[in-house]
Amino acid sequence: MTTTTAIQASMRGEHALPLRPPSQVMDLERLGAMHQSRLSFMRTLIRRIMRERWAIEPIKFELDADGYGTVIYEVQAPNGLYSFVLFSDYLSPEERNDRVIATKWDLTMALVEGRVEADYLEQLRQNVPKQEAGRVDARVFVLSRANRSARNFDYVVEQLANGQQPDIERIKNVGYLYRTTAVYGSGKLGMADWEKVRTKHLDFARPFAGEMFVCLMLRNFSLLQAEHIARHRSPQRFQPMQDEIKRYFGIGNSTGLGMAPYLVNHPLLINQWVEMRELALARIRALGCVNSRVQQELSSLIERCAQHTRDTVTEDDWQTDNNRQVLEDLAALQQHTAAGFDNWDALLGWSEANCSLQGQEMLVSIALEIYPELVDELEDFHSAEENLDLDPLMPLQELKQIIETRYAWALEIDFTAEGARETCWYRSEEKMEPRLGSVADAEAKQKQMALGVGYAVSKCYEQLCGYIAEHPEHTTARFMVARPKMRGIVRRIQSMSRCVYGDIQANLLDRNILPMHLLRCKLAFFGVGKFDPRSRLWVRNTMFQGAPLLEDIGKPFSDDWFMPLAPLQSGQH
Template sequence: MQKVDLQLDANGCGEALYRLSCDGKDFHYFVISQDLPESQKLDRNFAASWDIMAVLCEGSWTPDREEYLRRQVPLQRAGRGDIDTLIYARGNRSGRLFNAVVDALAAGRQPDLRELARVGYIVRTTAFIGNGQLGTRPFSGYGADHPFGAPYHAQIMAGFLLREFSFDLVNEMAAARSAGAVQLAPEICRFLGLGNAAATGLVPFLVNHPRLVGEWVASDRAALADICAQPVTPAIVERTRALVGKAAAFLAETDRPDDGVFATDATLAAGLGVARSRLDEGGDRTLTLGELRERMADGLHPGVRALLDSIFLDVLPGVADRHARIRSIDERLAPDWRGTTGSLLSVVRDRYGWALAAADREGSGAAFWYRASGAPRDLRRGLIGRRPEAEFETAMDVVPRIQALHAALEKAQDKPLADFLADHPELRHIAARVHGLADLPFAELEVDLTAMALSPFPPVRLVLALFGLDQFEAAHPKSVRGTFLQGAPIELDLRQRVADEDDQGHRWPFPLMPQKLSAGARPVIARDAIRFDAEGKWRCPYGEDAEGRETLIITPIELERGFLGLMQSGGLDLGVAEEAAVLATEAVIWQPRLAGVLVDELSAADANLGEPLRLVQSEPNRPALLSGGCAALAAAPAVLDLACARAITGAGSGLAIAHVGVAGLAAGPALAAAAARRGFIALVATCDGSTCSLTLAEDRGTSVALTEPTPISGPDAALLFNGRFDLETIKGALRNQGRARVPAGLFLACVTSGEIADALRDAMPHEPADADVLLMSANRDGVAISRDVFLALERLSARLYVSPDVEVDLRDEIIDPLKMF
């Protein structure tokens, strides 16, 4: 790590640049610092400006890149990073402590340690933005060997660097104000962390990332179980005694006031005292750590028991580390297209009894979640029934959707789930959730998030704890605040290879006020560091296409989010819109020009996204036939499930046909690829009433291969869309001979027979190409589409957002405690 440049004046205004090198990759942390008036500070994710704004970037640092980011970073959510920007970070100076620290240093003395202990930080933050937002690279584009490839490690590194900058900031300000200034002692720097606060808007993290959260919690429990199986040794007893004693001393020093929600520091410290006194009970009998843990924790406050669990993870950190190697996880959920209504009903009864029981509680279902136009990335809660036009389904509706799913399944005869969901598209999202999380015991938060009496404090604390927050404090009515990285190493430790331990062998966690202070030193600027890479290449997000129109590099996540918003606001049910958005995004990745086509078609007045789709032929041994006036893309998820379900019970193939509207037919090849990923040879035909085409897809083990859409026509093409599927019909349609009216819609054949598959390959005039290569490169490099098209997609997606005049009716306004943070 190098500090390449620090240019800060006496008010802390200016810039800084840090360079990291890891595993052959270079990263840069570019900081813009200003001194906002207190009245302009809003510690919320959607705030327009901050005292400190920074970006963590990968790759070369060039003059063009620096100038671009110098313009974009202060714009925050109105700006845009490049595809090699990993994280946006922001922070405000602590109103309780920052100026006091600068004044003390400028006066030639260290700040008051007791004041520092009560607050724990000099800069606070809310949210580190990444994973495709504001043009940042998605996690899926980092690559398996990336230094920050583990979930949210890039965010934690951005937090570490923001904390480091806070020390450089006060040091530079003090030095600029007084020739007699001293620098903040390194012991104090280690003692301080980075403040953070979050409110109800963080609760959706638990719901939107159930697999990741489930893996994290399961790993935590597995690590604790492994540790508890170890035999107790004298060394383990002494380390446990030291850590418990240190934790109690830490709590005594912080001594947070009683917030009426979380256990007080005094309660926790007293409980730890009791636990420590039990360490030597039991005589000479050999114990496991699990038995020791139970003896120490028996009858104590739940907060004390949880704290003891955390301490036991640090007693044998090597054991815990073996469970911490979690990489990025695919969070997409899909219904069980192989299953039946009976099998899904069994899972609902087994896993969601808590949600079914919530129906009997007063206030259940009284609230819903929505996105406000002023903060579209955050979900808020409103009261049901006040403005029904604002009540779009979200993933937060687990309890009411489970109740609706259960009721519908109880009425349904045992039949293929694909058929059931074709008739009940409104239940597709919750059916996918139930199936996708069935084997993950810690994935679902068993809380009614639509209940009037919901307390946000426990779920918000859970998320923050998973990220490593300490010193929890509830700020009524909905916020939790605390400190990240308190006691963590500092840049000096990395430079000098100082071990992360004190004279007791464990500096972090539970840092205590330092007893000895050494002289602080001015930040060490790497004077020999070259600021710019003379041969470096920077990937500007803006460009031009062949016709001279402005283009913008867009991430797949942004495209998917935009199509989802467009289609759901147009009337499509959430679960259908989610899967259709994936298909639309893949189609654009393969052919960027389709972005404009799909946006225009899906937003047209005759797109009929919300029109009902009927399953008019459902016999298992015949092609599934769907009919309706809805968009073709709206029918695609049902077509996919129906064809796949029939393929595993049919004689070598399964067919599904949808006679529907034409909007979204361009995503037909993506539908073929989706079927191929399920293990089939897939043949998709699309027709808009005049032009028809055929696409073949197959899974080749490491990726999906896809042919170019090939024109078809004539009587054989018409026969195909009426349910005849044989080799001669395919060949006849490809010959484009004769004229015949072909109904508009989608045809999907999923083939299991090797003989039929071989014949289809031979019949297609084009060799299939690797489709997944483009998907992987799009996550790494983005997709260049028309800037006007992307802005139109954002505008159409924003129809989901609630305007301020509507929001007034949804909420009972209250004082926001974050303004007093």
């Protein structure tokens, strides 16, 4: 029984849930129109920390007056003890570089199994600040680094040192004090691999939970460090930052092409993420009651999303147009529901007829926000066994039928058209970053990554049809012996036939491919906001804006930081 079937069967008296078809959901442009939701990994991590009341305390806090030094937090979670180790070092202006190829940073940090003793701390100190140039052991399961925001950090310190609060309007433009440039896990540089984390460290056994936690801790430290420096700079005049302003600060993130291949190379996992989101939506369509409270909450969330969008600053024309369209969609949605509505299925259908993809997916996120009782339990089903298994006994006629049905989208693409196979995805040896190039570049073509799933399926189908014409009764095993280069794509086709979603239905080799859609999709699952593309290849964004502070753990928690709004500016001290 699949995860979806099991969850559906557990719901009493319900009919088959109306999941949206993969041809709609896995369209690349729609994936790039997704927004954060209550199933995003930042939200689910915060809910877990608050519900389980994790004890997170600094046991070593050795910073000088300028904020440089070493900090260790111990994290006592229900299933284990962990340490968050952070090194703060001086970074000269000429050494400052936010690219993944930088060699020095303002902060470097690691999430570590167990308690960190003096000798192990020294070992970490010799390696963590070097990041890729260093080497760590399997006690470490996340590494990261971050640089100060040139636009915000010194300004905020100066304000606090002068007994004043940061200006809210200024924070709207840049809602963070630090920006991380990479967060590494899953076995890189000697760290614990995902299998160890998943089986041994149950508190971080959900996808990217450790990485998200490190970003949360970085956000907490950024606020603590700014206050620390300001207090030492002016002990008499210093005033701490107000909590509501602290919560409005997140962590900045710069994401480039490195994320894009992940969505293609982990289809079973992506299927699971998408399926849980779609199952949540299907539950709401089928079971979500509509009353005056729901109508009022919908109206409030529409206005919140509109204000959040208005507060999003970008110089990118494409993103500016997207934001403008979302505002128009939200205004139309507000007007359409002003007299009330009584059916989510009809409302979602109306949005598909009257709103852009961005607006449609915003409504999906809003709907999930209103029904935690139908949605939140699905957060436990975001992992997947990622084995792509070959079925050698499958009759070739059955394999052909799978391609014709599940991969009809790939067969409809004309790969002989001009520009249809012009883009080449490759990994730069010098920069160690994925790149987009042209197949005309011989060196790039030689190093290209196998991301053209649609083209691979098309080639496989062509060879399969020719083979079946001569050997109609053969099995997949015989075809594999005759066409061994097809083994990888056949394994993928057979494995994905057991899933609902997973494969992105687009030609990623087309000259006009927009990688931003891939980045947006993965970042939306993470839970980021304030998208600000800097080119078609990388985007700035903000993480954990509006989230609770560490000092909020143990206090009443309403989990209401979806699309956070700026606090009202109170009087200065």
